[in-house]
Amino acid sequence: MRSYFVPKPPDEPVTDVRPQHADIHRHAVHRAQLVFLALNAVPFAVGVVLSCAAELAEAPVYGRLTLGLGWGILQLGVFAGSVWWYENRAMRVCDHIERHLMSGASGVPLRPTSPGR
Amino acid sequence: MTWYLLSSSGHDPIGSAARGPVLIAFFVFIGLALLWVLTLATHDDHPEELYIADRSLSPVFNGFAMAGEHISVLTLFATTGAIALFGYDGYASAVDSVIALGLLLLLAQKIRNSGRYTLGDLFSLRASGAAPRIAAAVVTLAVTLPMLVLQLRAGGIIAAMLIGMSTDAAQVLCTVLMGGLVVCFAAVADFKGTSRIHVVKVVITLVTLAVLTVLSLRKFSWDAGSLLSAAVDKSVAPEDYLGPGLWAHISSLVPLNMISDHLVQILGTVAMPHLILRIAASRSGRSARRSMSIAAGLTGAYFLLMIAAGFAAAAVVGGWGIGMVDANGQASPILLASDVLPNGSATRAALITVVACVAFLVVLTTVTSVVFAAAVSLAHDVFARADGPRTTTRQVRVLRLAIVALGVMGLTLSAAAHRYSLEFLAIFSMSVAASCVAPVVVYSFFWKGFNRRGLVWSVYGGLLLCTVLTMFSPTMSGSAYALMPGAEFNWYPFRSPGLVSVPAAFLLGWLGSRNPGRGPVHAERRVEQGVS
Numbered sequence: 001m002r003s004y005f006v007p008k009p010p011d012e013p014v015t016d017v018r019p020q021h022a023d024i025h026r027h028a029v030h031r032a033q034l035v036f037l038a039l040n041a042v043p044f045a046v047g048v049v050l051s052c053a054a055e056l057a058e059a060p061v062y063g064r065l066t067l068g069l070g071w072g073i074l075q076l077g078v079f080a081g082s083v084w085w086y087e088n089r090a091m092r093v094c095d096h097i098e099r100h101l102m103s104g105a106s107g108v109p110l111r112p113t114s115p116g117r
Numbered sequence: 118m119t120w121y122l123l124s125s126s127g128h129d130p131i132g133s134a135a136r137g138p139v140l141i142a143f144f145v146f147i148g149l150a151l152l153w154v155l156t157l158a159t160h161d162d163h164p165e166e167l168y169i170a171d172r173s174l175s176p177v178f179n180g181f182a183m184a185g186e187h188i189s190v191l192t193l194f195a196t197t198g199a200i201a202l203f204g205y206d207g208y209a210s211a212v213d214s215v216i217a218l219g220l221l222l223l224l225a226q227k228i229r230n231s232g233r234y235t236l237g238d239l240f241s242l243r244a245s246g247a248a249p250r251i252a253a254a255v256v257t258l259a260v261t262l263p264m265l266v267l268q269l270r271a272g273g274i275i276a277a278m279l280i281g282m283s284t285d286a287a288q289v290l291c292t293v294l295m296g297g298l299v300v301c302f303a304a305v306a307d308f309k310g311t312s313r314i315h316v317v318k319v320v321i322t323l324v325t326l327a328v329l330t331v332l333s334l335r336k337f338s339w340d341a342g343s344l345l346s347a348a349v350d351k352s353v354a355p356e357d358y359l360g361p362g363l364w365a366h367i368s369s370l371v372p373l374n375m376i377s378d379h380l381v382q383i384l385g386t387v388a389m390p391h392l393i394l395r396i397a398a399s400r401s402g403r404s405a406r407r408s409m410s411i412a413a414g415l416t417g418a419y420f421l422l423m424i425a426a427g428f429a430a431a432a433v434v435g436g437w438g439i440g441m442v443d444a445n446g447q448a449s450p451i452l453l454a455s456d457v458l459p460n461g462s463a464t465r466a467a468l469i470t471v472v473a474c475v476a477f478l479v480v481l482t483t484v485t486s487v488v489f490a491a492a493v494s495l496a497h498d499v500f501a502r503a504d505g506p507r508t509t510t511r512q513v514r515v516l517r518l519a520i521v522a523l524g525v526m527g528l529t530l531s532a533a534a535h536r537y538s539l540e541f542l543a544i545f546s547m548s549v550a551a552s553c554v555a556p557v558v559v560y561s562f563f564w565k566g567f568n569r570r571g572l573v574w575s576v577y578g579g580l581l582l583c584t585v586l587t588m589f590s591p592t593m594s595g596s597a598y599a600l601m602p603g604a605e606f607n608w609y610p611f612r613s614p615g616l617v618s619v620p621a622a623f624l625l626g627w628l629g630s631r632n633p634g635r636g637p638v639h640a641e642r643r644v645e646q647g648v649s
Contacts, residue, residue, distance in 0.1 A: 033223055040219050048379050051209050051361045052372030058360040063342040064349060066359045068205050072212040079216055080417050086222065087410040095403055 025097040032089045039082040043075045132455075135466040136281055142470040143279060147298070147477055154302045154310070164501075164512045168493045169234050169398040170309040176404045178316065180411025183395050185315025187214070187416045188322050189483040190268040191543060193423065194275070194476070198446020199364060200427025201439050204352060206364035208424055209375075210382055215413075215420045217386035222409040224387070225396050227562050229405035234397030235490075236390050236554060237498030240576075242561040244569035250498040252576040256553045257390045257498075259580060261491040263542035265484060265527035269296040270535060271447050272480035278448055279473050289532045295480065296531065300524030303485040304517055308398060311485050318478045319415060325475050326422035328468070329450070332457045333429035347432035353440060358431075370610050381615035385547030388554035391490035426450060433457050444598070445540065451476070488527070492519035537600050541592035544613045545583060552579035552618040556626050564630075571630030579622030586614030 050057045050068050057068030165171055174182070192214060199207030233239050237253035273292025277283055280291070337343040352358040362371040399405035430439060430449035433456050442448040454472040458465035496516040553576045560567035560575070586609045587593065593600050595607035611617075 036219065036223065040216060044216055044383075047209070047212065048376060051205075051375040051379070054360040054362060054371070057205060064345045064359070065342070066205075068361070069208065069345075069359065072208055075212055076215060076417055076421060079219060080414065083219070083222065083410055083413045083417075087407065090403075090406060 025094060028093045028097060029090075032086055032094060036082050036086040039085075040075075040079055043071070043078050047071055047075055132460060133281070134461060135455075135469060136279075138466045139470045139473065140280065142467075143473045143477070146470075146474045150314075150478065150481065151298065151302065154306065154314075164497070164509055164516075167307045167513060167516065168497065169394060170307070170312065172398060172400060174309070174312060174398045174400065174404075174408075176399065176407035177411060178312065179395065179399050179404070179408040181319050181415065182312040182315040183392070183408055183412035184415035184419065185312075185319045185482060186389075186392055186395055186486055187218075187412070188318060188419055188479060190271040190479055191264070191483075192420075193322070193479050194271050194447040194450065195267075195445060195543070197423055197427045197430065198439065198443070198449045200424060201348075201430040201434070201449040202353060202436055202446040203364040204349070204358035204431070205361055206378075207427060209361070210364075210378065211420050211424050211427075213379055213382035214386055215417050217383045218409065218413045218416055220383065220387045221392065221396075222406065222413060224558065224562070225399075225405040225409040226402040228393060228396045228558075229399050230402040231562075232397075234394055235494045235497050236393065237494060239393065239561060240557055240572060243565075243567045244572045246569065248569060249572055252573060254494050254499045256549060256576060256580065257491050257494040259549045259583075260388075260390060260546050260554070261487050262523070262527065262530070263546040264487050265491075265523065266531045266534065267539060267542050267546075268480060268484050268487065269299075269527055269531040270539065272296065272299070272476070272484070273531070273535075274443055274447060275451060275473070275476045275480075278442065278451060283442065285536060289535050292531050292535065293528055295477075296484070296524070296528045299481050299484045300488070300521065300528065302481060303488050303524060304520045306485060306489070308394070308489070311482065311489065312398075314478065315482050315486075318475070318482050319419075321471075321478065322475050323415070323419060323422065325471050326419070326426050329453055329457065329472075330422055330425040330429060332468075333425070333433055333453065336433060336457060344432045345428060348428045349431075351435035351437075352431050353436035373616060374611050377611045377613045377616035380619055381544070381547050381551045381613045384551035384555040384615075384619060386550075388550040388558060389490075390494060390554075391486040394490050394493060426453060429453055429457070444538070484524075484527075488520055488523050491523050492516050495519045538598050538602070539600070540598055541587055541590070541600055544590075544592055545587045548583045548587065548614050548618060549580060551615055552583050552622045555619070556622045559623075560626050560630075566630050567626065568630045570632065571626045571628070574629030575622045575626030578625040579618050582618040582621055583614050586611075586617060590614065 050071055057066060059067040061067050061070045163171075192211075196207055196211050196214070199210060201207070228239070231239070231242060233242065235253065236257050237250035240249035240253040269292055272295045273288050273290075274283075276291035276295050277288040280287070333344060334341065337347065349355050349358050354363060357363050361375050396405050396409070399408050427449065430446075430453040434449065434452045438456075439446045439449050439452055442452060451469065451472050454468045455465065458468060493516065496512055496519055500515045500519075501512050556575050556579065557567075557572055560571065589606060589609040590612060591599060591607045591610070592612055593607065594602070594604040596602065599607070
């Protein structure tokens with residue numbers, strides 16, 4: 001589990017750490033969104049190509065199952081997996097940092113909760 | 118082949134023996150549903166409580182309700198029918214509908230954090246004044262009114278089939294009666310009450326589709342391969358059934374047609390006004406995102422079962438049998454329910470009844486959602502701003518009046534256009550959402566340079582292109598499925614205008630925002646939390 005709160009040495013002046021955390025939060029959100037987009041965009045693009053090329057889409061894969069049908073099932077599987085991953089990632093990382101930012105901004109002391117919660 | 122399909126006859130799939138019990142159970146269900154509706158009727162006169170349940174819906178509840186929004190007449194009946202009749206094309210459309218939820222998942226938190234709940238609100242993120250709100254109201258009506266007409270008509274066709282009268286007069290009568298009931302419901306309901314019915318609908322629909330799939334697989338000795346083989350062999354065009362292009366109704370430029378359809382399906386699904394209202398009803402941005410994740414899972418399961426039911430309908434009933442009842446295959450779930458079990462069995466009557474009840478619930482909820490979103494847009498974006506802040510009671514009264522007016526308009530159009538092929542309405546509605554809403558939402562959230570001029574250019578440019586290109590597309594003339602099959606002015610070769618209108622709307626938005634113009638550009642509004 002990664003901590004985003006690094007203790008400062010006692011002789012170092014106290015600075016506002018919120019901008020740094022805001023950057024980390026933005027970066028974490030963007031990275032998760034990019035991975036989610038890429039995971040779904042690639043199979044989608046292949047699906048579009050298949051639907052443009054009739055011979056390719058009609059190519060038999062197993063019995064009457066064609067490449068076009070099989071790819072659609074794969075797309076749905078990848079989508080379900082990526083939604084699960086994205087939600088999990090957002091809850092574990094992004095929401096955790098956002099909660100810290102908000103509690104820091106409102107002056108409420110940070111609770112020692114696990115990021116998994 | 119096409120002409121044969123279009124000559125729908127008075128085919129009676131239920132049979133006179135089963136009709137009595139089916140109708141009694143169906144009417145009892147309608148009575149109970151409406152009683153429940155009356156208990157959910159609200160007298161609350163606070164607009165936000167009425168429009169978005171005071172942003173109080175929990176992630177799980179709103180996730181189920183969001184999945185319910187995707188179980189519409191168009192997906193359950195039209196897409197199932199498209200899979201049964203046109204194979205791969207219907208299947209690809211169903212897959213796209215699921216994938217589109219991914220975009221909505223990414224946008225949900227931003228939309229909720231912006232605090233806005235109508236298209237007018239979202240359009241005002243980077244542009245001030247009345248113009249964005251009026252543009253939003255125009256777009257909302259252009260998206261929702263065709264949807265309303267289609268949903269009401271589909272409900273009428275299914276109700277007429279249940280009573281065993283598939284004549285035009287009976288279908289119009291059923292459309293008006295059923296639509297009237299649904300509009301009455303919409304006029305007294307609030308957002309939370311509608312959400313509850315959505316949740317119940319999701320559960321019943323998933324179970325019903327699962328039962329239909331299991332029974333179909335049992336008929337083919339639990340062999341999915343045999344089921345698919347039978348679907349291909351009994352389809353209207355076995356050679357082309359598992360390849361792209363059968364649904365486009367034209368043989369030229371199939372690849373570009375498919376790209377256009379994918380574009381419209383993905384962006385159009387994301388940009389529907391009633392979905393934006395639903396996202397705004399979440400407690401927070403995180404809650405909205407979690408709702409969307411839950412909805413994505415449930416909707417994925419629903420579309421998977423629906424795809425199975427579509428192929429099962431083709432395998433059990435056959436493409437010709439489905440096309441005889443309705444040229445677009447909208448009756449395929451009920452036909453599957455009536456043919457998957459042997460004639461005369463009580464289980465068969467029960468199954469048909471359950472599917473009919475699901476159909477009623479789907480019509481009830483989707484029509485309510487669509488008309489409610491349009492009415493909220495009119496009440497909130499147009500009337501509430503027209504002459505300053507009105508009293509909340511008056512806003513609510515305007516909402517109720519708008520619901521009734523839109524319902525009556527939808528019913529009138531639906532009854533008047535009953536004899537015609539209305540495929541172009543669905544394409545137009547989705548294309549407007551994809552061309553006029555999606556670019557504005559994307560620019561508003563991700564580009565700080567987007568301004569009022571860019572918004573106006575993008576929205577009205579997209580709308581104009583959608584209207585003109587749809588007018589001259591094969592869905593209006595020159596094909597057997599067109600509104601005017603006898604005429605030929607289809608110089609635009611694609612089924613949907615998306616291939617041109619979507620990039621053009623994005624380009625116009627960019628050009629408008631970059632162009633300094635002669636007059637002063639309205640000051641950009643400071644964007645809210647979660648937007649910048």
